[in-house]
Amino acid sequence: MCARVTTVAFDADDTLWHNERFFQMTQTHFAKLLADYTDSQALMTRLVAAERRNLGHYGFGIKGFTLSMIETAIEITDGRVSGAVIGEIMEAGREMLRHPVDLLPHARAAVEAAKNTHRVLLITKGDLLDQERKLAQSGLGELFDGVEIVSDKSARVYREIFARQGDGPDRGVMVGNSLKSDVLPMIDAGGWGVFIPQEVAWELEHATVPEGVERYHALGDLAQLPALLDKIG
Known part of the structure; x- marks a missing residue:
């Protein structure tokens, strides 16, 4: 017994x-920011790969997710991503941290x-x-x-x-x-x-x-x- x-x-x-739905909403915004460089599915595949690589460095959470988005944006654009887009990605991360x-x-x-x-x-x-x-x-x-x-x-x-x-x-x-x-x-x-x-x-x-x-x-x-x-x- x-x-x-x-x-x-x-x-x-x-x-x-609720938590994951805010990540999904941010990923949709992220895909729109990078739409001139790749399609959404390919971008998400690269993002998940970056998150997997970075777990040991950044751990779990919004901050690591934001850094992985920035890394993916740099990779997918061969370093041509603008400072304005990087700024929008960072603001999206801050918005997630502010979400009630x-x-x-x-x-x-x-x-x-x-x-x-x-x-x-x-x-x-x-x-x-x-x-x-x-x-x-x-x-x-x-x-x-x-x-x-x-x-x-x-x-x-x-x-x-x-x-x-x-x-x-x-x-x-x-x-x-x-x-x-x-x-x-x-x-x-x-x-x-x-x-x-x-x-x-x-x-x-x-x-x-x-x-x-x-x-x-x-x-x-x-x-x-x-x-x-x-x-x-």
């Missing part, structure tokens, strides 16, 4: 509030319900200042017993966090929209992974759905989480 779940952790971006936080449906209710019966954590990756800004604007900050902003998510990271902030990963649940970052490494750490997919997902977060894994669950939205926690915990 599994030990009772005592700790529930939530991802932030695209689990509790928009909670996803059932986000507050799901966190409140989990807090009634479990220790509740927020585990998010990305730029420290931006994640702190979004948490402050979300109005959810007071609900969490602990907040962890990490550079990346792995089984090792989850083992460390749930050992420090809970009763170990085997008694913990990680809820998120990314199989690659939120679900699979948490299961590898010995915990429960709860997948809540969104319509728009970042290409670099795609992964294969695990088959026949007892500690994997997929939900349609956060409204279904309290019933699942009752079932497994």
Whole structure:
């Protein structure tokens, strides 16, 4: 029999509030800026390649994304991109950093319900200042017993966090929209992974759905989480 779940952790971006759609909107603007040099599909392929290359240098988040757009613009134009276009790319990045936080449906209710019966954590990756800004604007900050902003998510990271902030990963649940970052490494750490997919997902977060894994669950939205926690915990 599994030990009772005592700790529930939530991802932030695209689990509790909208995020990826702002990246998609900025990419559309980026494609228009470079339309004289290449088509949108080719540009996005080059941009994703730049993001993949740069993750180890810049990490996750808007700042690294902006730098990858600038790098791609220089590459795609063979260095002919104008200072005005570079300025517009930088302003697009700043606009993303200024964008107000928009909670996803059932986000507050799901966190409140989990807090009634479990220790509740927020585990998010990305730029420290931006994640702190979004948490402050979300109005959810007071609900969490602990907040962890990490550079990346792995089984090792989850083992460390749930050992420090809970009763170990085997008694913990990680809820998120990314199989690659939120679900699979948490299961590898010995915990429960709860997948809540969104319509728009970042290409670099795609992964294969695990088959026949007892500690994997997929939900349609956060409204279904309290019933699942009752079932497994």
